[in-house]
Amino acid sequence: MNLPPPSPDALAQSERLVARLRDLIAREGGWISFATYMGEALYAPGLGYYSGGSRKFGPGGDFITAPELTPLFGQAVAGQLVEIMAQSAPQLIEAGAGTGLLAADLLLELEHRGALPERYAILEVSGELRSRQFDTLAEKVPHLASRVCWLDTLPEHFSGALIANEVLDVMPVHLVAWRPEGLFERGVAMDDAGRFVWADVPASGRVAEAAAALERPLPSTGEYVSELNLASRAWIGEWAARLDKGALLLVDYGYPRAEYYLDSRSTGTLLCYYRHRAHPDPFLWPGLNDITAFVDFTAMAEAGFDAGLDVLGYTSQATLLLNCGVLECLARRAPEDSPDYIRASRAVQRLTGPHEMGELFKVIALGRGIDGPLLGFRRGDRLHTL
Template identity: 50%
Template sequence: MNQNAHEPASLPVPAADALAASADLAARIRDEIATAGGWLPFDRYMELALYTPGLGYYSGGARKFGRRAEDGSDFVTAPELSPLFAQTLARPLAQALQASGTRELMEFGAGTGRLAAGILSALDALGVSLDSYAIVDLSGELRERQRETIEALGGELASRVRWLDALPERFEGIVIGNEVLDAMPVQLYARTGGIWHARGVAVGEAGAFRFEARALDAPAVQLTKEDAALFAELDAEIDPAIDYVAETHAAGAAFARTICAMLKRGAAFFIDYGFPRAEYYHPQRTQGTLMCHYRHRAHDDPFLYPGLQDITAHVEFTRIAEAGVETGADLLGYTSQARFLMNAGVTEVLSEIDPADASRFLPAANAVQKLLSEAEMGELFKVIAFSRGIDGTLDAFARGDRSHTL
């Protein structure tokens, strides 16, 4: 097999051991494709590439979070960008804890642990006491980094953190998921010549993976009623002569549904990049949003280096909102990251740094600019929250709430 059959010339080549692990994962995926009759739905391929135990991108040992390609990382998240993100987020979390009368936090996909450490420290500074901070993360490599980060807190704060291998049947407290929904496997569909097909994965020449379309009524295609209704709406809105690619989000919706059903009292916050349905399936978004990240470079080839690169899609927040509300949870709010952080007092947090101390203040101000700017993370990223047992809303959603757009 030509391991680099899909290799973009501008991307660095992984080390030999990483390539060997990727080759092992590719072999497993090819075996599953063969067992399935030569074709896998794309969401199953994405699940295998990201979560195969020991080899997948998130379940293996590949470094993910960092600031530069030179450190072996692929992308940077808001908690890695600045500690002010966690310090600001702690404020609405504290309000939600108080409003719900709960004392526990649970974080999904905790990255390097910086968000957890920052929230724990900020809540302590605000005088908010927690009984526990639970982390759910599939990556053994990241769990170790999380432990190192949190142990640096020392003493009582670090002792409150525990790692979960399974979800509790019920939870009373606050749930946090920062850039979790975008890592959920998505279904891919393509309309060509006015006809919708499921886009899946087959094996081509020299064992390379390739896209292959299947009719919606094919045995391997599991078309939901929601997706069928979506395609009918798109056909009515978009000229059938225009070819169109779209992702749908059954896994993300199922995750939101599970979390909101588990939540008996408290709130669940999800922060991610994406759009409400009307914007997500815009007539001009003809190629969908699927994207890959490798060494801080974005590209569109999900078959490059399986297990070594991130595969992601923007979140369709309307479907997430519907899934949460179906469980009986309340939609607490939905807004841009910029509005959420400004409402939560990010400028007040920044003002606690002396402007005269340029070595501290200027990097912090630059980071806040990236968190808030429409050209950076401020508009593309959204915050959606669900609640049970909280009357009214939170200050972070008091102005600029966009729930009406969902």
């Protein structure tokens, strides 16, 4: 892998996390699940990728999200959030708000539409990102910043709209290996030199139950490896227990189950990101890499349904944005022959192009007490594929 080396300070921070992980593995008898490893690598206080202070988003970080590309993403999504709030309550929560750009874009667009929420709450686990979000909002929307608050935990009760863009993919996943001799959970151990290595144990408990429910046949030779995102299912269940009326709008890259567990995808979807480069090694510089897995949207729909929510729609990001008027937002931005319009139209192409983010990213809406069909799913709904 041709990756730029981290700074000495970054390497020192990673080594502190490595020491923490080694101690954890030793305390657990020599083996931890990959979900535990991923949770530590991303969220260990002061050391994990999302809690350790490194720059993550934008050209100077490790990846670029849709709001970093253009405010047109937020302007279009605002149309869907307006509809949800109109049927529930003028409250909006964003889970995992990144740099705060989506919050700023949404607030400006909702103000333009005369549909500002009474409160815009942000649920953010990273103290460093909270600080960046505060600064972004103070710079971009100082007259609206007083409407924003930060949550430490999920609210006891909530009515309104929730938006989560690229949140599900960074929830810790369990790794499962299907082999001729049975189901195994792939976790992390240490070799004699103290290096992290893969280690498999017979699958048990919730992992074994969830893997068996997929009804994948055991291979006659070799192995088939993939992920189970039990954390995201539990997260949806927690929101369902708190949602009185409203909807969750979840945007991420992923597939319906029939595509997620294709025979050809025999090594899973796990990827790491470092300085805009993707690589497959989650043991490289723990705490300095983002670790992600694609989302099984059928599992998300099942989690919502099992928890008493209605599955209100499922479609591609491109379809949602086009249904919500992203082209109309583009048209009002600037004259068509202006450099600003040309730059913005290129960003829209990235957001909606079938070979870029438009098809890779999907959107699911889960709710209670909301009449459909929702704006973003009125054309091109793919519920039948889940």
